[in-house]
Amino acid sequence: MNPDALRGHMDALLLSVVEYEPLHGYAIIEALQERSGGALNVPTGTVYPALRRLERIGHLTSEWATVGGRKRRTYRLTDSGRKQLEGERSAWAEFANVIGGVLQPRAKQPEAGG
């Protein structure tokens, strides 16, 4: 998967996996892998900063927990985040439609005088 292709879609992916159950960063990475059938291998250096950014702009909140002696920062969707996710979903639908449409192979143009 070309990394650049993810640009601008990361937020949607992240918000989507925490939609119904709050998850910590590491679990989010695993969820992304699982839901994509292994296609999405998003590095920690991408996910952790992105989650903090989403928290900073109010789409997520986080709280620390200790499980099995390990500290986790668990992220939860806010109301703002839920609205954002809705918007991201419809933006994705439009985007996929537009790009898919342009990429669609055309029948070869008939040549003048051909």
Add this chain to the structure above:
Amino acid sequence: MNPDALRGHMDALLLSVVEYEPLHGYAIIEALQERSGGALNVPTGTVYPALRRLERIGHLTSEWATVGGRKRRTYRLTDSGRKQLEGERSAWAEFANVIGGVLQPRAKQPEAGG
């Protein structure tokens, strides 16, 4: 259309519109607009450098022409570009499938003891 979303898909779009007929930059921008039903308004500052990049890496060739007193640089797909376009198309199909799959809303998880 969020500009960041185009990242990594620009090449595919550009190669796709010159697949059957060579076009110059300005016409490529118009073709993109037309094929997308007006959704794709790609600025010249994006398209011209991108075309030169695609030429530099061998996916396009260009030649100058003068039409109606104006100079045009017309771009044509190379064999390498044709292969690249094929790859971009299948990459897009996989990408759209993966992102669409992850974004797909799930039924709410049943709670333990609920």
Add this chain to the structure above:
DNA sequence: AGACTACATGTAGGCTCTCTATATGTAGGC
């Protein structure tokens, strides 16, 4: 004890691409 793997979070710096803004020039309408 030491080494290794899985779990878990975080930052610095680099890289690439897209965008904004600007520059240049021709042709044609008013």
Add this chain to the structure above:
DNA sequence: GCCTACATATAGAGAGCCTACATGTAGTCT
């Protein structure tokens, strides 16, 4: 003369994803 459409080009900004590295706990294997 002024404006719009056509046509190409570059500089610099901005954003965000990645690589690489730093830190630390828990458990397994030898």
